[in-house]
Amino acid sequence: xxxxxxxxxxxxxxxxxxxxxxxxxxxxxxxxxxxxxxxxxxxxxxxxxxxxxxxxxxxxxxxxxxxxxxxxxxxxxxxxxxxxxxxxxxxxxxxxxxxxxxxxxxxxxxxxxxxxxxxxxxxxxxxxxxxxxxxxxxxxx
Numbered sequence: 001x002x003x004x005x006x007x008x009x010x011x012x013x014x015x016x017x018x019x020x021x022x023x024x025x026x027x028x029x030x031x032x033x034x035x036x037x038x039x040x041x042x043x044x045x046x047x048x049x050x051x052x053x054x055x056x057x058x059x060x061x062x063x064x065x066x067x068x069x070x071x072x073x074x075x076x077x078x079x080x081x082x083x084x085x086x087x088x089x090x091x092x093x094x095x096x097x098x099x100x101x102x103x104x105x106x107x108x109x110x111x112x113x114x115x116x117x118x119x120x121x122x123x124x125x126x127x128x129x130x131x132x133x134x135x136x137x138x139x140x141x
Contacts, residue, residue: 008033021045048083048094055097055126056081063120067105070116075105083132096133104141113140 010019015035036042060079079101086095121136
């Protein structure tokens with residue numbers, strides 16, 4: 001079992017508040033977030049951006065391991081995740097995460113690649129935790 005931690009602090013309330021988020025690894029260390037970074041173009045991060053980064057990296061790593069398990073030894077995988085936040089009654093919800101993958105894996109057939117990519121999409125831990133539509137577009141070069 002692996003446990004990772006992050007902390008968040010928010011000072012002030014609502015639109016006037018300011019927050020900081022930090023991660024156990026120190027990659028984020030007091031990184032600013034607020035209403036402006038979530039709903040406008042403020043400098044800093046926001047929860048949806050962090051989920052997109054987590055989903056893109058989790059899926060890409062899962063596919064990398066699936067390809068290695070299938071005997072492939074070389075390749076490049078580039079994934080973008082676009083996470084959508086929609087209004088949901090009085091609140092909001094993450095409605096979808098769209099993964100877009102560009103890959104180069106010498107010697108793989110398009111059919112095998114699609115099978116492994118779809119398996120990684122369904123099996124990566126971040127996909128499993130999201131209660132949202134998850135789509136995958138891919139291009140094999």
